[in-house]
Amino acid sequence: MKNFEFSRATSLSDASLRTQEAGVLLMAGGTSLVDLAKCGVTEPDMVVDITRLGGLDQIEVSERGATLGALSRMAAVADHAGIKAEFPAIAQSLSLAASQQLRNMATIAGNLMQRTRCAYFRDPGAFPACNKRQPGSGCSALGGVTRNHAVLGTSRECIASYPGDLAVALLAFDATIETTDRRIPIGEFFLEPGETPHLETLLRPGEIITAIVVPASAAAHRSTYLKVRDRQSYEFAAASAAVGLQLEDDGRTIRDLRVALGGVATVPWRASRVEQALIGQVLDEGTVRQASLLAVEGAVAHGDNHYKIDLVPRVVTRAILTLGGLA
Amino acid sequence: MTLIEPRKHGDASDGSLGSRLSRLDGRRKITGSATYALEQPVENLVHAVLVQSTIASGRVVSVDKAAAEALPGVLMVLTPDKVFNMMVASDWFGNRVENVPYLPLPAEVNYYGQAVAAVIAETFEQARDAARLVKVHYEETPAVTVIDQGGSGTVTAPMTVEWGDAQAAFDTADITIEAEYRTPREYHVPIEPHGLIASWQDDQLTIWEPSQWTHGMARTYAEWFEIPFENVRIISPFIGGGFGSKGGAYFYGAVAALAARELARPVKLAVTRSQGFTAYGGRASTRQTLKLGASADGVLQAVIHRGANETSTYADFHEGTGAATPIMYAVNNFSSQQGLIKVNTVTPGALRAPGKNPSAYGIECAIDELSYAVGIDPLEIRLRNYADHDYQSGKPWSTRKLREALLAGAERFGWSNRSAAPRSMRDGRTLIGWGIGCGTFPNLTNSSDAMIRILSDGSVEVESAGIDMGQGTYTIVAQTAADALGVSVDRVDVKLGDSVSAGAPVAGGSMLAGSITGAVHKAAQAAREELIGLALNAPNSPFSTSGANTLVIENGRIKTSREDSPSMSIGELMAMLGREKLEVKRDTLPEGTTREEQQKAFTHMSKVRGPTAGEFSIHSWGAHFIEVRVDEDFGTVRVSRIVSAFDCGRLYNPKLAESQLRGGIIMGIGQALLEEGLVDARNGRVVNNNLGDYLVPTNADVPPIEILSVGEPDFEASVLGGKGVGEVGIVGVAPAIANAVFHATGKRVRDLPITLEKLI
Amino acid sequence: MTHSIPLTLDINGSPHTLSVEPRVTLLDALREQLQLTGTKKGCDQGQCGACTVLVDGRRVLSCLTLAVQAEGCEITTIEGIAGENGDLHPVQAAFLEHDAFQCGYCTPGQILSAVACIREGHAGSDAEIREYMSGNLCRCGAYNTIVGAVRQAAEASR
Structure with missing residues (x-):
């Protein structure tokens, strides 16, 4: 890790201005930045610490939804009574991530911005080729050990999975990401690699996330985050699903369903086809199991990660059935 | 007259041998005041960082170090073209090729991750940054990166074990099974990474390095630098876990010591976590085929075993997959062979229960498969084929309480409630399975030396070069000395881990405890006799008129055996004699051992006696009963219950022994379900060379583990009756889990680890 | 561009003045500059928990914290949790009694993590303790006794 200058932002606009320069990186919790600097993936000339800026770590839950200040710590959101009550999947996604030490450090905006755990991306010394790090240099993961790589949203240039x-x-x-410049629906925020794997989000130089707003919904209220992994704890997902369910008053017909996938795609992945197939249907195991297969429509395996294509529908099925009281 | 309370033996409240005394080094460890090697405060220290190769095979053509050298603080960049006058050291058994130069950073590259350069700078950060800028140019040659590319391997004839006619018996057996079992590369990953501080004063070399064997490592450094053994001092009072990986000096020790000599400043070299995956070897990947033949009622007729392990291209390391196979069961026809397959990897090393571990995985899964083929209970088939003696050596067991272990474990576990058919136990979508695996580890013995020092205040110091990496050496040595001397354990101070102290063998092969307690016991007894003699014969002795011709020492006081005896404390005796200290040194070497032979005993493995060196066959034994819960949809396996029963002879401190046995079992959970070095076949790199990707069990992966001890003192095994504890705990865990997974799911996974994709 | 900056860190209730490059982690500052070596380096990349310290009462990983980030915060290390008279912290005492360690290298991190775990209210059951102590790897495998020690200390603190 080369040395860098360290400074504290005096205001958001100060931080914004300074991070427009090449080589200047924003620092919040620092868990990603320090890690990647040690790996040699990130080589900042200067880091600008924004954690001392006031007012960005508020967590507010109202009837309309939740507003999470960008600098809220993962642990604080995970343990927030209002989040646990109204957005169980969000609270669970956090408490099942990393370890409590890391959750105490990492901010939720920083968490969104975490980089892939692709071993080839993380080791520039061993694998100079990585289109994410060095556009046009190639992809070392293709043909390598790919057990944790993505099966959805991949391209010929990159198969790295989004780990968060x-x-x-x-x-x-349907959260919205508020930045210093604008509001970005989360569905548009993350960019699939395509031919430009080095571009990971819509954020422009100097643009800073200030808050995340999640609208309240019946589906969010009745939600769960199911994370499957080799180790019981302290590991990224082999496959995960965030699922929310709202039933009609009859208690059996699906009015609203939300399904998003983790650990299997290059970006956080919305399984819209599963949602569409099940909304309006009567909740039963066979229907759910059949519809969950749509979650991996278009999935492409790369050797070692084929199991994810088998695993994802099972995870989705279990999560939906659990919410519906059928598992 | 002082009233002496009778000493209570064996309960938690006293410190006698066999009691559950808390760890004596514990307070230092829980307060942060235990100083590990790299924490030694040394003045004028500089920092070294290694640069590792990024090819699996070839040679270093040139190293461009200009950019690194240009950075502030950089003092030196060591590269393969720099020649030092070092000589190859002897191997563990004392064999040495004379006059061969030693190149710790050779130009020839044999594996990915081999060190090819080192940067030394004023600070760690500077050295790390500069190491990144060293550009190495290679000439690459074709490599064999994984065991499956390496062909069938070469059979190592001396490891072949045969009796009876195994093939004929197999061919005519009523029931046969045949299966191949595989284990991947596994790593020690002690939480304390490897590394050292090296410091020269004239021709005296001091090394602070975590060491399972201070004498052996001092010998290696001395031979490398061609200086007398006495000129090297290895200091290692605390070791942050070793598991076999800290028993020898490695090339990076030479690099640090070289740099320290060149720069005339102490050098700290910390091997990074990732570098630790190739700076020394983990457990070799193995494969083995087992063929078992049995009668219709499940009595074994034949065992045919063919195993192989990977080794490096430049050295042979045997991970004996046939190590446990011959001694687990009664069988009259047996054949086992072991092969080696050369791969471009760092030479594999000894990892907890080398040989016995993968070997037990094979035979204990195979016997389970046979039990289903025959249609009898896995517990019953083990009892039906119980070996009443060692069929390999033909010798009687010294003690073998494996039957007792099986029965006690089964009883405690509730084995009789098991539903026999696979997939017959479930909880919703969770399949439940119960499995058994047995384990063993040979009783290796070697001699030790020990120094007992009685100080003027009557307190006692025990000194040994033996080490404590968490097994509890400090504690059991103090207990041994206190018992033999007749003092309270809190009056005993133990000093370990310094190569200038009295010699001890490696803390490996589960041999240290039995060896070191023997010497300490002997020295302490001699010290007691000397104290008694002094007390009887001292001028003004209160005992001179007692008529007693001998005395006892109880709770630190010397007296006759009469109730109305006068008494004096050891401190009072020392004061009366005007003695500052009284030193007694004793070893357990054979009478008349020369000084040269004594040196060999502690610095080489050549004097180690195997389990059948005498008239008995001596081993530790264990039986694991394990419950797993398997998610039917996801294939995830979680261990939910363990009862393990062991025969390790006498336990010197059950509290610490149970901890060590649990530790072995937990490592076995990792081996069964998580641990696997994933190699990129294109270049031989271990891609998961970190603790986030090479998964070891977390707290949440581990259920309560119940330990039962069914052993009794075995005085063939050691002076005080204990057998080894450190290794046997892991042996048999992986097969117990694999067998439980089969019982749960009906799927027989024969390659470890049992990850979810193998079950969905 | 390599340069050091002066820094005062509040560690275990005392100010410590040092001069560090911005890239120096809190872990390396503690160990290499301040000789507070009770905080351990196990992986140096956020994957083992050996370097756990408390910053403003919360458990964090000092290997992923820059020393400069910690300026102005209250830092507690293993050297700072026993009483001034040398009395062990209840978690330390419970670790000793339960034999919740072997080699001792992960132990300071385990103990600080346990202190925080109890304070956070995440020690309500054995299952919760196991999960919330999973950020601290122990290769010796003292997990059973760690759970026992944390349970005992948590019960005593209620």
Whole structure:
């Protein structure tokens, strides 16, 4: 890790101005930045710490929804009574992520911005080729060990999976990301790699996330985050699903369903086809199981990760049935 | 007259051997005052960082170090073209090729991640940054990166074990099974990474390095630098976990010591977590085929075993997949062979229960498969084929309480409530399975030396070069000395982990405890006799008129055996004699051992005696009963209950022994379900070379583990009756889990780890 | 561009003045500059928990914290949790009694994590303790006794 200058932003606009320069990086919790600097993936000339800026760590829950200040810590959101009550999937996505130490450090905006855990991306010394790090250099993961790589949203240039959990839950419930410049629906925020894997989000230089707003919904209220992994704890997902369910007054017909996937796609992945197939249907195991297969429509395996294509529909099925009281 | 309370033996409240005394080094560890190697405060220290190769095979053509050298603080960049006068050291058994130069950073590259350069700078951050800028140019040659590319391998003839006619018996058996079992590369990953501080004063070399064997490592450094053994001092009072990986000096120790000599400043070299995956070897990947033949009622007729492990291209390491196979069951026809397959990897090393571990995985899964083929209970088939003696050596067991372990474990676990058919136990969508796996580890013995020092205040110091990496050496040594001397354990201070102290063998192969307690016991007894002699014969002795010709020492006081005896404390005796200290050193080497032979005993493995060196066959034994819960949809396996029963002879401190046994079992959970070095076949890189991707169990992965001890003192095994504890805990865990997974799911996974994709 | 900046860190209730480059982690500042070596380096990349310290009462990983980030915060390390008279913290005492460690290297991190775990209210059941202590790897495998020690200390604190 080369040395860098460290400064504290005096205001959001100060931070915004300074991070428009090349080589200047914003720092919040620092868990990603310090890690990637040690890996040699990130080499800032200067980091600008924004954690001392006031007023950006508020968590507010009202009838209309939740507003999460960008600098709220993961642990604080996970343990927030209002979030746990109204957005269980969001709280669970956080408490099942990383460890409590990391959740105490990492902010929720920083969490959205975390980079892939692709081993090839994370080791520039061993694998110079990485289209995410160095556009046009190639993809070392293709043909390598790909057990944790994406099966959805991949391109010939990149198969790295988005590792986070929170963004998956936020995607399911149509969160909006507020920045210093604008409001971005989360569904548009993350960019699939396509031919430009180095472009990961819509954020422009100097643009800073200030808050995340999640509208209240019956589906969010009745939601869950199901995370499947080899180890019981402290591991990224092999596959995960954030699911919200609202039934009609008859108690059996699906009025609203939200399904988003983690650990299997290059970006947080909304399984809209599953939602469409089930809304209006009577909730029963066979129907759900059949519709959940649509979650992996278009999925492409790369050797070791084929199991994810089998696993995803099972995760989706279980999550829906659990919410429906059928599992 | 002082009234002496009778000493209570064996309960938690006293410190006698066999009691559940808390760890004596515990307070230092829980307050942060235990100083590990890299924490030694050393003045004028500089920092070294290694640069590792990014090819699997070839040679270094040139190293461009200009950019690194240009950074502030950089003092030196060591590269393969720099020649130092070092000589190859002898191997563990004392064999040495004379006059061969040693190149810790050779130009020839044999594996991905081999060190090819090192940067030394004023600060760690500077060295790390500069290391990144070292550009190495290679000439690459074709490599064999994974075991499956390496062909069938070469059979190592001396490891072949045969008796009877296994093939004929197999061919005519009523029931046969045949299966191949595989284990991947596994790693020690102690939480304390490897590394050292090296410091020279003239021709004296001091090394602070975590060490499972201070004498052996001091010998290696001395041979490398061609200086007398006495000129090297290895200091290692605390070791943050070793599991076999800290038993020897590695190339990076040479690099640090070289740099320290060149710069005339102490050098700290910390091997990073990722570098640790190739700076020394983990457990070799293995494969083995087992063929079992049995009669219709499940009595074994034949065992045919063919195993192989990967080794490096430049050295042979045997992970004996046939190590446990011959001694687990009674069988009259047996054949086992072991092969080696050369791969471009760092030479594999000893990881907890080397050989016995993968070997037990094979035979204990195979016997389980046979039980289903025959249609009898997995517990019953083990009892039906119980070996009443060692069929391999033909010798009687010293003690083998494996039957007792099986029965006690089964009883405690509730094995009789098991529903026999696979997939017959479930809780909703969770399949439940119960499995058994047995384990063993040979009783290896070696001699030790020990120094007992009685100080003027009557307190006691025990000194040994042996080490404590968490097994509890500090504590059981103090207990041993206190018992033998007749003092309270809190009057005993134990100093370990310094190569200038009395010699001890490696803390490996589960041999240290039995060895070191023997020497400490002997020295302490001699010290007691000497104290008694002094007390009887001292001028003004209160005992001179007692008529007693011998005395006892109880709770630190010397007296006769009469109730109305006068008494004096050891401190009072020392004061009366005007003695500052009294030193007694004793070893357990054979009488008349020369000094040269003594040196060999502690610095080489050549004097280690195997389990059948005498008239008995001596081993530790264990039986694991494990319940798993398997998610039917996701294929995830979680261990939910474990009862393990062991025969490790006498337990010197059950509290600490149980901890160590649990630790082995937990490592076994990792081996069964999580741990696997994933190699990119294109370049041989271990891609999951970190603790986020090479998964070891977390707290949430581990259920309560109940430990039962069914052993009794085995004085063939050691002076004080204990057998090894450290290794046997892990042996048999992976097969117990694999067998439980089969019982739960009906799927037989024969390659570890049992990850979810193998079950969905 | 390599340069050091002066810094005062509040550690275990005392100010410590040092000069560090911005890239220096809190972990390396503690260990290499302040000789507070009770905080351990296990992986240096946020994957083992050995370097856990408390910053403003919350458990964090010092290997992923820059020393400069911690300026102005109250830092507590293993050296700072026993009483001034040397009395062990109840969590320390419970670790000793339960034999909740072997080699001792992950132990300071486990203990600080446990102190915070109890304070957070995440020690309500064995299952909760196991989950909330999972950010601290122990390769010796002392997990059973760690759970026992945390349970005992948590019960005593109620």
